[in-house]
Amino acid sequence: QKEVEQDPGPLSVPEGAIVSLNCTYSNSAFQYFMWYRQYSRKGPELLMYTYSSGNKEDGRFTAQVDKSSKYISLFIRDSQPSDSATYLCAMSAGELSFGAGTTVTVRA
């Protein structure tokens, strides 16, 4: 079993829809949780960073962490075609462990 599980998708939604992404993990030592966005042929770009259970909002993005269930989510409201990318969850108890990434396409 992988330490971090993430559905690779692909996920296709119409413009304006809410995009819902999630990851589960098995290592209860993970303390820090991140979401990165990666466009084709580019490096991962940090979107959200949190270390506590609960919600964190930044513009159209909301990150949710549930440590008791070992489950994290990222929601993108009012999705735009420019949100089309691969989204990677990552978590850390020292070194970063990444999910495989979910490819999202937002259709105009």
Next chain:
Amino acid sequence: NAGVMQNPRHLVRRRGQEARLRCSPMKGHSHVYWYRQLPEEGLKFMVYLQKENIIDESGMPKERFSAEFPKEGPSILRIQQVVRGDSAAYFCASSPGTVLSNQPQHFGDGTRLSIL
């Protein structure tokens, strides 16, 4: 990804040659991390370095791979006697401190290594 500079962006080598990948961290960052990304897979941690020191190389293959981060100049990931299975995108990340100090990693745009 402004700040973390990786070069070359693309590198082609024949089997048996050496590959050298370079990474200049963001200004003020003294911690460097190398990751490998294969198609359809997430990033896999390879090695974590501070200036002149290897802190954690638990993700590095035991043979042919080495990394350094000298006092002056960029961090170097070196792959000797490359094989076809080394073809991948190699990403470098940097941070001003460790993740445990609440400082996340910022990534470069990677070096895409192709082995003929």
